[in-house]
Amino acid sequence: xxxxxxxxxxxIQIKEKVYTTIPxxxxxxxxxxxxxxxxxxxxxxxxxxxxxxxxxxxxxxxALTTMFDFRKAPYVVGRVCGICSAAHTIPxxxxxxxxxxxxxxxxxxxxxxxxxxxxxxxxxxxxxINGHLAEVCGYENVFMHIWRDREMxxxxxxxxxxxxxxxxxxxxxxxxxxxxxxxxxVLLDKLNEIEKSVEFMEKIFTKDRTLVSRLKGLGVVxxxxxxxxxxxxxxxxxxxxxxxCRVEDDWGLYKDLGFEMVTMEEGDSLARCxxxxxxxxxxxxxxxxxxxxxxxxxxxxKVTANPKYEAVCRNEAPRxxxxxxxxxxxxxxxxxxxxxxxxxxxxxxxxxxxKDVSYNDIPPLLMSFDPCIACTGR
Amino acid sequence: xxxxxxxxxxxxxxxxxxxxxxxxxxxxxIYDPKKVHYIGVDAYDDGNKMEIRYWFLKKESNVVLxxxxxxxxxxxxxxxxxxxxPAFVQEWEIAxxxxxxxxxxxxxxxxxxxxxxxxxRRGDKLGK
Numbered sequence: 001x002x003x004x005x006x007x008x009x010x011x012i013q014i015k016e017k018v019y020t021t022i023p024x025x026x027x028x029x030x031x032x033x034x035x036x037x038x039x040x041x042x043x044x045x046x047x048x049x050x051x052x053x054x055x056x057x058x059x060x061x062x063a064l065t066t067m068f069d070f071r072k073a074p075y076v077v078g079r080v081c082g083i084c085s086a087a088h089t090i091p092x093x094x095x096x097x098x099x100x101x102x103x104x105x106x107x108x109x110x111x112x113x114x115x116x117x118x119x120x121x122x123x124x125x126x127x128x129i130n131g132h133l134a135e136v137c138g139y140e141n142v143f144m145h146i147w148r149d150r151e152m153x154x155x156x157x158x159x160x161x162x163x164x165x166x167x168x169x170x171x172x173x174x175x176x177x178x179x180x181x182x183x184x185x186v187l188l189d190k191l192n193e194i195e196k197s198v199e200f201m202e203k204i205f206t207k208d209r210t211l212v213s214r215l216k217g218l219g220v221v222x223x224x225x226x227x228x229x230x231x232x233x234x235x236x237x238x239x240x241x242x243x244x245c246r247v248e249d250d251w252g253l254y255k256d257l258g259f260e261m262v263t264m265e266e267g268d269s270l271a272r273c274x275x276x277x278x279x280x281x282x283x284x285x286x287x288x289x290x291x292x293x294x295x296x297x298x299x300x301x302k303v304t305a306n307p308k309y310e311a312v313c314r315n316e317a318p319r320x321x322x323x324x325x326x327x328x329x330x331x332x333x334x335x336x337x338x339x340x341x342x343x344x345x346x347x348x349x350x351x352x353x354x355k356d357v358s359y360n361d362i363p364p365l366l367m368s369f370d371p372c373i374a375c376t377g378r
Numbered sequence: 379x380x381x382x383x384x385x386x387x388x389x390x391x392x393x394x395x396x397x398x399x400x401x402x403x404x405x406x407x408i409y410d411p412k413k414v415h416y417i418g419v420d421a422y423d424d425g426n427k428m429e430i431r432y433w434f435l436k437k438e439s440n441v442v443l444x445x446x447x448x449x450x451x452x453x454x455x456x457x458x459x460x461x462x463x464p465a466f467v468q469e470w471e472i473a474x475x476x477x478x479x480x481x482x483x484x485x486x487x488x489x490x491x492x493x494x495x496x497x498x499r500r501g502d503k504l505g506k
Contacts, residue, residue, distance in 0.1 A: 052487070053487070053488065054486055054487060054488055054489055054490050055490070057488060057489055057490075057493065059497055061475075061498065062497055062498055098389045098390060099389065101389070227411040227412055228411050228463055229463055229464045230411070230415055230416040230417075230462075230463075230464050231464075243415070248435075248440055309388065309389045310388045310389065310391075311388075311389035311390055311391075312389075312390060312391050312433075312442050314417075314435075314442070321417070323417050323418060323433065325420065325433070327422070336422055338418075338420045340417060340418035340420075340433070340468070344418070344467060344468060344471070345417075345418070345464065347467050348463065348464035348465075348466065348467050349464065377488075
C-alpha cells in the first residue's frame with residue numbers, strides 16, 4: 001500500500017514538474033575556487049541561473065597605483081593567481097615597457113625566456129584542469145595520474161626559475177635570470193617525458209568510452225554564440241574561432257617560431273578539453289624552438305625612466321586573452337592599471353550554456369570552462 | 379599589433395571620444411561581433427570627473443580601440459549590454475569599484491557588502 005502511494009506521488013511529481021532551487025558553491029567539491037551559483041531547476045533540468053563572484057577581491061589594481069613602484073608591479077600581479085602567475089607577470093612587464101617606450105629594445109633572449117615561462121605555465125594549467133575534469137566525471141585515478149605528471153612540470157619550473165608556482169622571472173626590461181646550457185639539456189629531456197604524459201591524456205580523453213560519452217555534446221557553444229559573447233582562449237578555439245593573442249600581440253617571438261593555432265569545430269565540453277590537450281603539444285614545441293633559436297646572452301636592459309604613456313598589452317593566458325592597460329604620468333606609480341582576465345570574458349555566456357542542462361552535468365560542464373576565480377576577483 | 383605614434387601620450391591603441399548621450403549610438407555603429415571583438419569595460423576617475431571606457435579589438439587590423447565618454451559624479455550611465463551582450467558583468471564590476479550608477483546594475487556583485495564602498499573612486503567620495 002505504502003509503495004503504491006509512493007509510486008503515485010512520483011507520477012504526480014513527474015506530471016506536475018518539481019521545481020527545486022539548488023545552491024552550488026561558494027564551497028563545493030567540484031569547485032577549485034569560490035564562486036556561487038543558484039540553479040532554479042525543473043525536474044533537475046537547470047532553467048534559471050544566478051551567480052555571485054564577490055569572494056576573492058584583493059584590490060590589486062588599486063595597490064598597483066598606490067603602494068608599489070612600477071618595477072615591482074610584475075611581482076605583485078604574479079600573486080593575482082597561482083595557476084597563471086607567469087601569464088600575468090609578462091603582460092604587466094610588457095605594458096610598463098610600452099608605457100615607458102622601451103618595448104622595442106627588449107633582447108630576443110629575454111623574449112624567449114618569457115615564452116618558455118608562459119608555456120610551462122600553460123602546460124601545468126592545462127594538466128590541472130584536465131585532471132579536475134576527469135575527477136568530476138568520476139575518474140579519480142585519472143585525476144591522480146594527470147596530477148602526478150603535472151608534478152614534473154612544477155619541478156621543471158622550480159629548476160629553471162627557482163620556484164614551483166610564483167616564477168617571478170620576468171621583470172620590467174627583460175628577465176632577471178638566464179637559463180644555463182646544462183639546465184637547457186635537462187629541460188629538453190624532461191619535455192620528452194611530459195610529451196608522453198600528454199599522449200596518455202589524449203588517449204584517455206579520446207578513447208575512453210565513458211569519458212567521451214559524458215563530455216561529447218555537453219554545453220555546446222556554437223561559433224556564432226562564441227563571437228556574440230566575445231569568449232576567449234581554448235573555449236573560443238573549441239568553437240572554431242581563430243583567436244590567440246600569441247599571434248595577435250607581438251611581445252614574443254611566436255610568429256618567428258611558426259606558431260600553429262589549435263582549433264576544433266564541435267564547441268562542446270570534449271572539444272574544450274581536447275583543445276587544451278593538443279595545445280600542450282604546441283607548448284612543448286614552442287619551448288624547444290625557443291631554446292634552439294636563442295643563445296645565452298643579454299637578458300635585460302637598464303630601465304631609467306618611469307611610465308609616461310598610456311599603453312595596452314594582450315597576452316594569451318592558459319584560459320585566454322588577458323588584457324592589461326596602464327596609464328603612466330611620469331611618476332613611479334602608474335595612474336591607472338586595468339586587468340581584464342579571461343574568466344571575466346567567459347563568465348557572461350555561462351548562464352546561457354548551462355540552461356536546459358541536467359543538474360548532474362553541471363560539474364563537468366563548469367570544469368570544461370576552466371574558470372579562474374582568483375584571477376577574476378584580483 | 380599596429381604601432382601608433384605616441385601622440386597625446388598614447389602608445390598602441392586608438393581612441394574615440396564621445397559623450398554619454400552618444401556612447402550607445404557610437405558603439406552600435408562600430409560593433410559587429412564578426413569584425414570587432416569586445417574586450418571589456420573600464421572607468422577612470424581623475425578626481426574631478428569620471429570616464430566610462432569600452433575596449434574593443436578590430437580583428438582585421440589588430441588595433442585595440444578605446445571608446446570613452448566623460449561624465450559627472452552621480453550621473454546615470456547607460457548600459458550597452460543590449461548591444462554588446464557580455465558587457466553586463468564588467469559593467470556591474472566597475473559599478474561596484476567606482477560607485478557608478480550604471481543602468482541595470484546589481485549591487486555587491488563584485489564586492490562583499492562589508493567591503494569599502496567604491497575603492498577606486500578618487501573624487502566625491504561616497505558615504506561622506
